Amino acid sequence: MFNPSAEAMPLPDLRALQLSRLQATVARLQERVPMYRQKFAEAGLTPDDLTSLDDLRRFPFTRKADLRDTYPFGLFSVPRSDLRRIHASSGTSGKPTVVGYDENDLAVFAEVVARSLYAAGARPGMLFHNAYGYGLFTGGLGTHAGGERLGLGVVPVSGGGTERQVSLIEDLEPEVIACTPSYALVLADALAARGHTPETISLRYAVLGAEPWSETMRREVEARLGVVATNIYGLSEIIGPGVSNEDAAERQGSYLWEDHFYPEVVDPATGEPVPDGEDGVLVLTSMTRTAMPLLRYWTGDITRLLPGGNATGRTMRRMDGIRGRSDDMLILRGVNVYPTQIEAALAHLADLRPHYQLVLSRTGTMDDLLLRIESAHQGAELRGEVVRLVKMMVGVSIACELCEPGSLPRSEGGKLRRVVDLRTAR
Numbered sequence: 001m002f003n004p005s006a007e008a009m010p011l012p013d014l015r016a017l018q019l020s021r022l023q024a025t026v027a028r029l030q031e032r033v034p035m036y037r038q039k040f041a042e043a044g045l046t047p048d049d050l051t052s053l054d055d056l057r058r059f060p061f062t063r064k065a066d067l068r069d070t071y072p073f074g075l076f077s078v079p080r081s082d083l084r085r086i087h088a089s090s091g092t093s094g095k096p097t098v099v100g101y102d103e104n105d106l107a108v109f110a111e112v113v114a115r116s117l118y119a120a121g122a123r124p125g126m127l128f129h130n131a132y133g134y135g136l137f138t139g140g141l142g143t144h145a146g147g148e149r150l151g152l153g154v155v156p157v158s159g160g161g162t163e164r165q166v167s168l169i170e171d172l173e174p175e176v177i178a179c180t181p182s183y184a185l186v187l188a189d190a191l192a193a194r195g196h197t198p199e200t201i202s203l204r205y206a207v208l209g210a211e212p213w214s215e216t217m218r219r220e221v222e223a224r225l226g227v228v229a230t231n232i233y234g235l236s237e238i239i240g241p242g243v244s245n246e247d248a249a250e251r252q253g254s255y256l257w258e259d260h261f262y263p264e265v266v267d268p269a270t271g272e273p274v275p276d277g278e279d280g281v282l283v284l285t286s287m288t289r290t291a292m293p294l295l296r297y298w299t300g301d302i303t304r305l306l307p308g309g310n311a312t313g314r315t316m317r318r319m320d321g322i323r324g325r326s327d328d329m330l331i332l333r334g335v336n337v338y339p340t341q342i343e344a345a346l347a348h349l350a351d352l353r354p355h356y357q358l359v360l361s362r363t364g365t366m367d368d369l370l371l372r373i374e375s376a377h378q379g380a381e382l383r384g385e386v387v388r389l390v391k392m393m394v395g396v397s398i399a400c401e402l403c404e405p406g407s408l409p410r411s412e413g414g415k416l417r418r419v420v421d422l423r424t425a426r
Helices: 004-008 011-032 034-042 053-058 064-069 103-119 138-150 162-172 181-193 215-225 339-346 380-394
Strands: 085-088 098-101 127-130 153-155 176-179 205-209 228-235 240-246 254-256 261-266 280-286 297-303 330-332 335-337 352-363 366-375 399-403 419-421
Touching: 011 034, 011 053, 011 261, 011 280, 053 261, 085 138, 098 103, 103 138, 103 240, 127 138, 127 162, 138 153, 138 176, 138 228, 138 240, 162 181, 176 181, 181 205, 181 215, 181 352, 205 215, 215 228, 215 339, 215 352, 228 254, 330 352, 330 366, 335 339, 339 352, 339 380, 366 380, 380 399
Parallel strands: 127 153, 127 176, 176 205, 205 228, 352 419, 366 399
Antiparallel strands: 085 098, 228 240, 240 254, 261 280, 280 297, 330 335, 352 366
16 A cells, blocks of 8 residues: 655654765766766765765866766666666667666655555545556656555556547546646646536546646636646656646646655856745656666756645655756847746736647747747737737746647647757758
């Protein structure tokens, strides 16, 4: 039976456990992974130099390029015969990022996803409609195993096939669904087309992730599906989904499962840790993974760390919503812009729908940004209001195109690309 009591561990005990696990992880990397052995030597460090949590800042970061440079198995710390699963990224920008799991890792993966689903409101005996993609993507199989660990009945429907998904929701009446937030809205459209209202839909909890989303999108998902929607966060390099999750009763930041993943937030320019409460790049160390533990992995996600929640009794810290990604940041005429900032500004206009696209182009030496967004109301007045709001709240001048509802690309279960960059198009 799943037991969430570890989440309320007294802080002194948690910090001591973290130090012990970090020391064991660094020693393992020194012994078994040549890349880390070289990095430690170049920094003049050995595992004996990690005597406190504060010492971790002296050790080198791991970046996505390190995984590509050691493709496919160079960062594994177990022999291939110990592997029980391989996952990989799509490899759209070159070689895929390959990650491996042994029996211990799969148990850890199931445990942290079970915690996440429990925080999201799921309880043993509920039926779980899992619309994350199965296969090399970690989402489907990861949430599947966590659902079983919690005691849910899992429907492994995977992504896409919207009409079939809707039929299964109608017939099986699941209480919990997991998918991307943009696909939740696709399902809401399809259910409404069949005459459903929130009152006739069985779903009660939605566990959404794998792409950035806003409070505006949360409100629409909740209103149209009749659910409580929470954010699940993760990345395959660390484990997959289940690094953190919001609590369904709070929805004020996602609880990080700090007994498995040690979080830091660092200044994106200097790499130095910043105090809790300040924005920076999230850096994670996997402390209990054995096949492929990563030390100080630079996620690229911009967020801040918050204290645990008194209402839930959890002592583990929360991570605030992702402001954007350091590598997805748009620099427009000298201003740093994240797509989520624009989305937040648009939340102030009720006539807009949360389906949009950002198109970057270049006129001469000047970059231009076109916001294409769906709205049932067309006209120059609304376009002008969109341009004014973005200028006032984000600090950049844009052009706006109002599009008919349903005309912009929709997710089919995978991640939805919001930015189209035409500046390098030939």
